[in-house]
Amino acid sequence: MRAPKPIAAPAALALPLLLALAACLAFGCSDDRSGSATDATSAAPEAEATATSGGAAKPSSDRLVTYTEERAPCADYTPTRMPLFGDVHVHTSFSFDAAANTTGATPVDANRYARGEPIPFWPLDEEGRAAGRFAIDRPLDFLAVTDHGEFLGERRLCRTPGSPSYDTPYCETYRSDQRQGMAMLGAVITTETPARVAEICGEDGALCREWASEPWRRIIDAAEGAYDRSAACRFTSFVAYEYTGTPGTSNYHRNVLFRTNVVPDGPVSYVDAPIDSLLWKGLDAVCDRAEGCDYLTIPHNSNLANGRMGPYRGIEQTADARRAYAEKREDREPIMEIFQHKGGSECINGLSSILAEPDELCDLEQVRTIGRMKSRVTIDRLPDGSVEMGRVTEKIEECAEGAVGEYGMVGAGCVDETDFIRSNLLVGLEEAAELGANPVKLGMIGSTDTHAATPGAVLENDWRGHVTGESTPAERLEQGLLTSNIDGNPGGLAGVWAVENSRDAIFEAMQRREVFGTSGPRITPRFFAGWNLAADLCAAPDMVKRGYAEGVPMGGDLAGAPADAKPGFLLSAARDPQGGRLERLQLVKGWIDTAGRRHAKVLDVAGEVDPEAGVDLATAKPTGDAGHDTLCTVYRDEDFDPALPAYYYLRVVEEPSARWSVHDCLRLPEAERPAACTDSPYPPVIREMAWTSPVWYQP
Numbered sequence: 001m002r003a004p005k006p007i008a009a010p011a012a013l014a015l016p017l018l019l020a021l022a023a024c025l026a027f028g029c030s031d032d033r034s035g036s037a038t039d040a041t042s043a044a045p046e047a048e049a050t051a052t053s054g055g056a057a058k059p060s061s062d063r064l065v066t067y068t069e070e071r072a073p074c075a076d077y078t079p080t081r082m083p084l085f086g087d088v089h090v091h092t093s094f095s096f097d098a099a100a101n102t103t104g105a106t107p108v109d110a111n112r113y114a115r116g117e118p119i120p121f122w123p124l125d126e127e128g129r130a131a132g133r134f135a136i137d138r139p140l141d142f143l144a145v146t147d148h149g150e151f152l153g154e155r156r157l158c159r160t161p162g163s164p165s166y167d168t169p170y171c172e173t174y175r176s177d178q179r180q181g182m183a184m185l186g187a188v189i190t191t192e193t194p195a196r197v198a199e200i201c202g203e204d205g206a207l208c209r210e211w212a213s214e215p216w217r218r219i220i221d222a223a224e225g226a227y228d229r230s231a232a233c234r235f236t237s238f239v240a241y242e243y244t245g246t247p248g249t250s251n252y253h254r255n256v257l258f259r260t261n262v263v264p265d266g267p268v269s270y271v272d273a274p275i276d277s278l279l280w281k282g283l284d285a286v287c288d289r290a291e292g293c294d295y296l297t298i299p300h301n302s303n304l305a306n307g308r309m310g311p312y313r314g315i316e317q318t319a320d321a322r323r324a325y326a327e328k329r330e331d332r333e334p335i336m337e338i339f340q341h342k343g344g345s346e347c348i349n350g351l352s353s354i355l356a357e358p359d360e361l362c363d364l365e366q367v368r369t370i371g372r373m374k375s376r377v378t379i380d381r382l383p384d385g386s387v388e389m390g391r392v393t394e395k396i397e398e399c400a401e402g403a404v405g406e407y408g409m410v411g412a413g414c415v416d417e418t419d420f421i422r423s424n425l426l427v428g429l430e431e432a433a434e435l436g437a438n439p440v441k442l443g444m445i446g447s448t449d450t451h452a453a454t455p456g457a458v459l460e461n462d463w464r465g466h467v468t469g470e471s472t473p474a475e476r477l478e479q480g481l482l483t484s485n486i487d488g489n490p491g492g493l494a495g496v497w498a499v500e501n502s503r504d505a506i507f508e509a510m511q512r513r514e515v516f517g518t519s520g521p522r523i524t525p526r527f528f529a530g531w532n533l534a535a536d537l538c539a540a541p542d543m544v545k546r547g548y549a550e551g552v553p554m555g556g557d558l559a560g561a562p563a564d565a566k567p568g569f570l571l572s573a574a575r576d577p578q579g580g581r582l583e584r585l586q587l588v589k590g591w592i593d594t595a596g597r598r599h600a601k602v603l604d605v606a607g608e609v610d611p612e613a614g615v616d617l618a619t620a621k622p623t624g625d626a627g628h629d630t631l632c633t634v635y636r637d638e639d640f641d642p643a644l645p646a647y648y649y650l651r652v653v654e655e656p657s658a659r660w661s662v663h664d665c666l667r668l669p670e671a672e673r674p675a676a677c678t679d680s681p682y683p684p685v686i687r688e689m690a691w692t693s694p695v696w697y698q699p
Contacts, residue, residue: 064499068259068260069262071229073231074505081499081509083495085141085494086143086144086506088494089450090144090454091146091148091242092109092453093106094107094218096154097467098451098452100453101178103122105453107147108226110455111143111226113134113453113454114136114140114143114235114455122472134454136455140493141236145222145455146240146242147219149267150185150188150267152266153207153211153212154201155185157171157208158171158175158200163211168200170200173386179468179481180386183389189244189270189271190246194271216266216267223238235501239261241267242255243256243268248306248405248413249409250306250308250404251303251408252305253300255337256296256297256298257295259295264286264287265286268286276297280333294507301342302418303342303344303368303408304342304367304483306399306406306408309419319434323436325439326432326437330437330441333442334441334511335513336442336443337447338445339365339491339518339519340448341466341467342367343365343487344362345420345421347421347600348362348366348370348423350370351398351415351420354422354599354600356601365686367411368396371395371397374396375479377482378390397414399416409482411483425440425694427439429591429646429696432645433698433699442513443694444517444693445495445496445510445517447492447494448492451466452464452467454466458520460660461660463490466484467482473664474672476664477664477668477674492517492518493518495524495525496516498514512556513554515554516554518688520688521575525652527570528552529552529567529570529695530547530550533547533551533634547570553695556696565642566637567640571606573631574630579688580688581629582631582652583608583626583656583687584604584609585605586652587605587649588602589646593644613627614685617658617662617685620658622655622658627654645698647697648695649695651690654688656687658686661677
């Protein structure tokens with residue numbers, strides 16, 4: 001039992017063939033698309049629902065999606081599923097800490113940006129208005145704007161002349177400075193027992209809940225206005241919000257995403273429900289599946305959690321209570337964010353609880369590494385509600401056994417095994433063996449966490465900032481307030497394998513964990529596991545169809561091991577047509593041995609490292625002509641032991657490219673370049689990546 005911690009490859013192919021090959025990887029390499037997935041644990045229901053406005057859908061046998069809303073079926077549909085790219089972590093001027101407050105960008109603007117339209121952006125003119133315009137390089141397929149649910153009412157009361165709270169001393173101080181106001185509200189959610197500010201909200205908080213209704217309605221309307229319900233299915237937008245818990249200045253955030261426009265009257269926030277089980281309980285009370293309301297929650301970048309993202313916080317430590325928690329989390333929290341603006345959450349080197357070789361790729365945009373000295377901001381709250389800030393420097397260490405840390409949100413504090421998905425998945429395997437339910441059965445996505453209303457703005461060579469203080473190259477290259485500026489990065493993207501681009505199809509892909517994340521590029525990975533996958537499957541014209549028929553896709557369970565069988569894995573990927581070429585495919589395995597020890601290893605299974613590949617830092621251009629447009633292989637785990645629980649996932653690695661900071665340094669005259677251009681804690685050369693959800697094996 002884990003008790004909760006007390007709170008304290010083929011050769012490179014010609015580029016003109018890439019799109020055809022990507023389609024082949026996505027849909028299968030034959031003209032016949034009539035096949036269907038047969039694995040009950042991973043396939044969507046073989047049903048198309050009659051369009052409804054709520055309540056139970058009426059299934060037929062036509063499609064692998066159940067419609068729960070009124071809409072036209074998508075003309076572009078495939079039972080072997082298509083890759084869709086989106087962003088499900090996006091803030092606008094409706095968020096208390098958003099840089100979009102300077103540009104005025106709203107949820108409507110964020111949806112416009114995701115669809116390819118330019119929106120107001122930095123720089124600001126002399127009157128403080130957005131003088132610039134910014135457009136995404138390529139439209140996204142789907143979007144969830146996730147403004148903070150905690151302070152919609154508070155901000156409206158303090159910013160609306162004539163409101164019941166506008167002239168209070170608190171609101172006057174709040175309005176005096178943007179960063180001061182952000183810190184004042186942020187202090188509310190850094191405690192284990194959050195409470196609304198009585199001076200603004202009244203003793204019972206009712207005034208703030210009442211004043212939150214108007215911005216919440218505008219959030220819903222923005223998603224509805226952007227959603228394409230026609231058969232063209234050009235763009236899908238979800239109603240969503242962020243649940244923003246920051247106890248001990250550690251990350252405990254989650255995004256809440258609703259399946260349709262049938263949603264509660266307002267967000268269930270961290271103030272209402274300060275632990276995850278209470279969040280699900282609160283949402284269940286106001287969002288009933290039987291009445292057409294459905295939701296899932298998505299934990300943020302756990303790399304800044306200081307051990308607080310581990311399971312079982314605040315519940316009884318009986319087997320029954322832990323099992324109920326695990327079953328609830330499997331149902332309502334099937335995926336997590338592996339990469340975003342504040343860094344990567346895949347893995348970290350040096351954990352004493354994991355037996356593994358060092359993995360240099362764990363350091364991609366890693367804001368905390370064990371043994372590193374890290375400067376962090378300090379925030380002290382004064383009696384009048386204002387705050388004072390300073391800085392201290394501390395060494396990053398592992399969390400002590402049975403303890404949690406603090407200050408992860410400012411890039412500091414201790415590191416726990418549950419802060420990173422690779423080690424946290426091993427915690428889940430241990431618990432599943434004891435309970436029969438896995439409290440860490442999480443698929444993987446990426447997102448940006450942009451606070452500038454720019455979803456999908458992930459280009460290293462054209463990053464224009466996500467948060468306040470990142471509007472120019474000079475600003476971005478300095479040290480920021482939080483894990484931002486030189487510590488930050490453009491963020492990642494969420495990928496799903498869905499039969500069509502509709503709310504129901506994407507939501508169901510997330511539910512079954514058939515999703516993947518990238519560090520920015522639109523890499524398309526496929527991952528199947530099975531007991532009898534043919535060694536020559538990569539060459540089969542119906543490769544994907546057979547992958548579904550003979551195995552399970554990413555997010556599935558590999559069950560029923562035959563005697564003496566060794567699992568096989570189909571691993572394939574196509575490069576982003578506008579990104580770098582692929583270097584290699586890696587199979588990541590984690591398992592628990594007979595002595596209860598935790599293990600992880602990374603296997604190169606296709607492609608190779610080219611020692612000639614690199615980056616010319618004087619131009620930020622890649623050197624050499626290495627890499628692949630596509631990679632595919634079938635790998636068999638000859639070390640498999642059917643008595644041991646294990647997980648597997650695919651990691652796709654691009655050839656080396658220049659970090660965003662190199663591009664920004666080159667934009668400045670040499671005499672004006674800050675210290676980060678010559679002495680940065682972050683390598684100037686990176687390897688972009690993609691990660692699939694795992695496949696699990698539990699004896």
